[in-house]
Amino acid sequence: MNLLLRKNAYLAVLFFLITPIYAYATPAITCHCFKDRSFDPAHPAMADPYFLATTQNSFFAIVFNTDKMSIVMKKQQGTSPDDLWIAYWLGFVSGRPAESLLKTKSKGDSWKDIVATLRLNPAIAGSKFISSLNLNAPAVKLSEAVVDEIFMKYRLMNSAELTALRQSGASSQELIISTVIAARLKLPALSIFSEVKKGGKTWGSFLQSARIDTKNMQQEISSILKLQPL
DSSP states (O other): OHHHHHHHHHHHHHHHHHHHHHHHHSOOOOOOOOSOOSOOTTSTTTTHHHHHHHHHHHHHHHHTTOOHHHHHHHHHTTOOHHHHHHHHHHHHHHOOOHHHHHHHHHTTOOHHHHHHHHTOOHHHHOHHHHHHHHTTOOHHHHHHHHHHHHHHHTTSSOHHHHHHHHHTTOOHHHHHHHHHHHHHHTOOHHHHHHHHHTTSOOHHHHHHHHTOOGGGHHHHHHHHOOSOOO
């Protein structure tokens, strides 16, 4: 009996020692679960985080011709949203699978080192992206450059409009949702963004005004793209 107790105690200690190592090795999980997913006039900003995220994910899925759920799952499993933008853009301009680029990045390589191995044509990769890369910009700035390149490629707005929105502080999520709403309301995207930032309206209230149902967001985005999918 004593032998059994000692054995159980030994196993308990061993488990205690191993568990922290396992926890450390497990990738960080980012929760993209949203409790509030519909507009509530009594709390007009409550679902805005969801509206921003689902609009961006829908845009990403349409542009890169991939499954929206797979993108959400990658984020939940800890893949950086910035790295997703960069990897899929590089996959498009180089012909390499985005998954292989993400795997290389996960091993510790920098995006600048990865791009150096791809021997990209700067004209195809985009001058803004290449410039940001050469300046050793952080991933968030590289991903913003990717979104800007996509906006210009699809002719969603001209360079001056895009620059004005970025200089006003628009994130990629805000840039995308502003553009979707602006297309329906026939208003400048900058005016929509500014109204939300001033607190005059919320993203949810604008979506309501535009009669945009987020359940149909991918179709909504498809309708505003002026070029064929990348």
